[in-house]
Amino acid sequence: MSMRSVDEQTERLIVRKLDGELSLAEEHELNKVLIRSPEARALLDSYSEQDRLASGLVSEEVGSCAPPDLALVTAGAGSLSPRRHAKSWAASFAAGLMVACLALFAILLRPAMLPVQPNGADEARVAGSSSLGLPVGGGDRFEQLPKYFELPQTERQELDRQFIGVYDEKTGRVYILEVRRVSNSRRLVAEGI
Amino acid sequence: MVMALAHQFDADLPVVEALQQGDPYALDELMRRHGGWVRGVAYGVLGDPSRVDDVCQQAWTAVWEQARRLREPSRWKAWVYRLVRNAAIDAGRDKRRARKTVQELAESALAGRPPREPARPDEVLSEAEQREAMRQAIRSLPAIYREPFVLRHMEGWSYRRIAEVMGLPADTVETRLVRARRLLREMLRGKV
Numbered sequence: 001m002s003m004r005s006v007d008e009q010t011e012r013l014i015v016r017k018l019d020g021e022l023s024l025a026e027e028h029e030l031n032k033v034l035i036r037s038p039e040a041r042a043l044l045d046s047y048s049e050q051d052r053l054a055s056g057l058v059s060e061e062v063g064s065c066a067p068p069d070l071a072l073v074t075a076g077a078g079s080l081s082p083r084r085h086a087k088s089w090a091a092s093f094a095a096g097l098m099v100a101c102l103a104l105f106a107i108l109l110r111p112a113m114l115p116v117q118p119n120g121a122d123e124a125r126v127a128g129s130s131s132l133g134l135p136v137g138g139g140d141r142f143e144q145l146p147k148y149f150e151l152p153q154t155e156r157q158e159l160d161r162q163f164i165g166v167y168d169e170k171t172g173r174v175y176i177l178e179v180r181r182v183s184n185s186r187r188l189v190a191e192g193i
Numbered sequence: 194m195v196m197a198l199a200h201q202f203d204a205d206l207p208v209v210e211a212l213q214q215g216d217p218y219a220l221d222e223l224m225r226r227h228g229g230w231v232r233g234v235a236y237g238v239l240g241d242p243s244r245v246d247d248v249c250q251q252a253w254t255a256v257w258e259q260a261r262r263l264r265e266p267s268r269w270k271a272w273v274y275r276l277v278r279n280a281a282i283d284a285g286r287d288k289r290r291a292r293k294t295v296q297e298l299a300e301s302a303l304a305g306r307p308p309r310e311p312a313r314p315d316e317v318l319s320e321a322e323q324r325e326a327m328r329q330a331i332r333s334l335p336a337i338y339r340e341p342f343v344l345r346h347m348e349g350w351s352y353r354r355i356a357e358v359m360g361l362p363a364d365t366v367e368t369r370l371v372r373a374r375r376l377l378r379e380m381l382r383g384k385v
Binding site for chain 1: 211226236324328332342345371378
């Protein structure tokens with residue numbers, strides 16, 4: 001018997017039957033084919049036998065379903081593959097570079113933001129250049145600047161706290177889960193210079 | 194209406210949301226409930242049971258680390274599937290297995306099989322030998338066919354459910370399951 005003697009549509013119907021996916025109409029169609037075709041019946045027998053062997057074997061191969069140790073999984077964060085290390089290294093480098101740029105920017109700008117003193121010497125310095133030699137523009141520019149920075153800070157507020165009971169049919173255990181709803185809002189905090 | 198609501202309800206969703214809040218016990222619960230098919234996916238990709246434990250641990254670690262970034266909690270299964278699959282592919286790449294194309298894998302799986310004549314009665318193998326032949330055949334299947342085959346036989350999932358998790362059309366899942374059986378039959382011809 002050659003498999004080629006069974007057409008593809010019949011083979012598909014046989015597989016659907018074994019997988020419990022046949023509709024009533026398809027089952028009727030397959031039954032008609034099975035009655036008149038010994039090759040189709042042989043293929044059905046062959047696939048049934050394969051599935052019987054495979055079902056137990058697959059579970060055996062995959063092994064027990066014991067989950068990994070929670071402590072190992074949560075402790076394993078950050079110690080994964082080299083590719084992840086490379087990614088985290090690049091992210092750290094980028095973050096460090098950004099912080100360095102911001103710090104430099106703050107150092108360069110700080111003299112220009114000093115409050116204007118009414119005496120002439122300061123006015124002359126302000127109108128000309130900063131102590132670092134940077135041009136700083138006219139005196140009226142300082143009036144437009146705020147006298148303090150507004151720094152965003154995150155405020156965490158717990159809105160809701162619930163306990164959910166979950167019954168696991170497999171183990172017969174009841175798990176109590178604590179679910180917290182938290183609001184992270186940003187507020188502005190003034191910091192004087 | 195009730196049926197529709199029942200279909201939409203996902204009992205795992207509160208657990209996933211708790212996981213997103215950083216609750217380690219939610220992760221523990223998720224591993225208990227879904228450790229089976231996650232192992233199945235790892236085995237389906239690798240075809241090597243000795244590496245399933247390592248891949249699963251790596252995948253669950255990724256779940257723990259990246260849970261906060263999950264934008265659609267309702268599609269968490271497809272997300273976990275991708276993490277497991279990626280971890281398994283990374284592990285397989287170490288052995289340079291993933292470099293073979295599907296065609297090469299299919300050809301190598303079929304290479305050296307016995308001729309297509311019916312087996313003589315004295316050639317029929319014992320049950321234990323048949324099981325061993327089947328074990329080797331499953332391991333030799335190309336990963337794209339082994340993955341749905343394992344999920345179907347281990348978890349008894351429908352085509353629709355497999356398709357949902359794997360992110361494929363149900364027709365594609367069906368085609369792969371047909372081809373998996375055909376390949377197994379070719380490899381086992383005369384043995385089972």
